[in-house]
Amino acid sequence: MSTYEDRLKALREELAKRKLDGFVVPLTDEHMSEYVGAYAQRLAWLTGFQGSAGSAVVLPAEAAIFVDGRYTLQVREQVDGNHWSYQSVPQTSIAAWLKDHAGQGARIGYDPWLHTRGWVKAARAALADKGAELVAVDTNPVDAVWPDRPEPSKAKLVVHGNDLAGKSSAEKRQEVADWLATRKADAVVVSALDSLAWLLNVRGEDVERTPVALAYAVVQADGTADLFVAPEKLGEDVAKHLGNAVRRHPRDAFAGYLAGLAGKTVAADPERAVAAIFEALDKAGARVIEARDPTVLAKAIKNAAEIAGHKAAQLRDGAALVRFLHWLSVEAPKGGLTELDASDRLEAFRRDTGKLRDLSFDTISGAGPNGAVVHYRVTEETNRPIEIDSLFLIDSGGQYEDGTTDVTRTVAIGTPTAEMKDRFTRVLRGHVALARAVFPVGTRGGQLDALARQFLWEAGLDYAHGTGHGVGSYLSVHEGPQRIATFGGGDEPLQAGMFLSNEPGYYKSGEYGIRVENLVLVETREIAGAEREMLGFETLTFAPIDRELIDTGVLTPGERAWIDGYHAEVRDRIGPLLDGDAKAWLDRVTQPL
Missing domain, CATH: 3.40.350.10 (Creatinase/prolidase N-terminal domain)
Incomplete structure (x- = not known):
């Protein structure tokens, strides 16, 4: 089946054989995983969507794909709007859409190995209002029409x-x-x-x-x-x-x-x-x-060995990233570099450590307008040149036996506009506000989220993703239950020992994207005279922040001191791991503002 239209037609024929009037296709596996093996990539096979979160519904005469704000642009580029309608989550849900679109008495199929019981209950109730029913299938109909579906991995534990x-x-x-x-x-x-x-x-x-x-x-x-x-x-x-x-x-x-x-x-x-x-x-x-x-919270609160391992991984990873940023500073101004060139070079620097087991996710290498696609994944078809007088956003991470990393830097190639500097500085000030936060034990991530958004909000701006996610210990780069977000989580009290990301951003569709991301460790804070047990964040990621994008005139003394202190620490920790031109470059770009 050469086209996605053919695949959709084949699935509809299979559903008709099974006397089903529709089917729900989520992007997950039998373990409710975020990232899944090739054998479980049913949504991508059916629709062409390459994002890491989404679902689809196929009815006899219409079909819809459901994604959140991270994928608003991406889904329109990858999925044919002639055959699929685009639905935004959480503004709508599969259950709500089915209630409006399923026919009276319709039989809508689902694979009980790919949904939670809560989802089944909500969908069943929504369909019952319509006189329709939700039907569990014994075998997945997508698998029946996917001729070259990969086998599950046979790799050893x-x-x-x-x-x-x-x-x-x-x-x-x-x-x-x-x-x-x-x-x-x-x-x-x-x-x-x-x-x-x-x-x-x-x-x-x-x-x-x-x-x-x-x-x-x-x-x-x-x-x-x-x-x-x-x-x-x-x-x-x-x-x-x-x-x-x-x-x-x-x-x-x-x-x-x-x-x-x-x-x-x-x-x-x-x-x-x-x-x-x-x-x-x-x-x-x-x-x-x-x-x-019962393992979820225990896994999230890292012990001393996991924290020490993560810090070792961060230094190794930071040195690789600095080598890349130095390389980019030399090569990008010459012209001719592409997004794929950059992502490949960064992976090579990580592999040069001799310790990299895998990337922790597909590198987001976004030049100019592609940087505004929050979870962009570069392909041969979308690969853009990194142009002069533009912004380049690179979000990447490594899987090392001792730790999992995740870091984003936004770099000015050539001369940034005044607007770019304004937006970048607002994002950076939000990042610094969160990094400096001190808060009582029992505080939830959702209570801290506004700290990172406040300077964007002042200008009537925002971003459509959470500010921070948990991170595993040589495990998933997105780990719960802790989050810094006002939607889709953020209710878990933060506890000492948790890893999180700190990653506010700003995205101007069709022009550029900005994100500044470090990983942080929740730690106890001793405060003289304190009447409550307090917590704060230790920053774990060490790589320079592009000074060319900072409007220093709007920084408070406290913000300036944090940035200068952070850069001094980057220089002190990463400098000894470098030599030659890369070391000299790092010394130069981490000088006080």
Whole structure:
């Protein structure tokens, strides 16, 4: 099937065969993952959309694709508006759209292994108002018409040593057992891939950019666990590491195992476990407790070994990024560079460390107007030259065995306009305000979000993404539950030991994008005479901020002092890792304002 139109037609024919009047296609896998293996890229195959979040609905005569504000521009470039209508989330939802568009008495299919139980309940209620019904499919109809669908990865699991993890799997499983005891439960299902990797101190290569393995686990009240993973993915080293306390089963035995839990009290996470898991437990006659996966918060609060590893990774990564920024300062003014040239060169500098395992996400290398596409991904078709007197935005990160990085810098190529400098300085001042924030224990990320937006708001400007996301320890670059955002999360109290990003931005459609991103660590703050326990942020990322874009005249003394202090620290930490022209360049661009 050569075109996306052909694929849409084939799916409609398959739905008609199955007596379905529609089907929902989310971008996720059986583990509710953000980033998924090639075998689960059904949305991209069907529509051409290359973003990392979205869903689609196909009806007999119309189809819609649903994305959030990060992908407003991208979806229009990649998905044919003649066949798909563009829907914005959260302004609308699949359930609301189906209520308006599904026919009376329609049968709308869904794959219960790709949706949460909450989603199923909401969609079912919306359709019931219309006299339509939601129908679970046994096999996914997209798979039936996708002739060259890739197989799931067969890569072997690898051991993540206790020296890097800071705690053994046995200790972590005992903590889960203690959690089960307080709830008088027999077992908990762990289906999120990063949770499983963290719990068992293993990593994998089954999902590009995220070092996880396709598997499920059920942790028992005695601290033992049952692991469901394809047998060929387990080497002797991992089997020895897991020991007898972790029983191994084939991955396809998982559903059957759930069916055997009659009479047991089993916990499962309604956000992270798919509807099929709850349905299997209910059908088995288990008593189900809905509760957040007990590894989620434990994973988010990093221990001393994870923090030390992350800091080591950040220095290595920072040196690679500085080498790249120096290279860019030399080569870009000559002309002839493209977005792909830049992203490839930055990856090469990271690979030169000898420690890079993977990128932590596809590099966002946005020249001029492409920088305004928040989650832009450069391709041969979209590759733009990096032009003189423009802005270039590069958002990138690395996966190292000791840490996961994520950093964005916006660079002026040639001479920036007064507007560019104004917008950049507003973004930078918001970044500095958040970096300097001191706040009481119990503060939620959503309460801090306005600090980063305040200077944009003063000019009637804003950005359509969160200000900060959690980051894993050689795991997912986007990790919950902590966020700095006023929408789509941000309700989790921040705790010492959490990693987050600090990344306000501004995007002028068709012209340029600006983002300044560092990672930060939530830390306790000792304040003389304080009556509350207080927290603040330690900045973890070290790379220069482009001084050519800063309007120094509007900075307060405190802002100027922060920027100068940050640049001194960049020079002190990264300088010794460089030599020659790159070191001289860093010394020059980190001088006081």
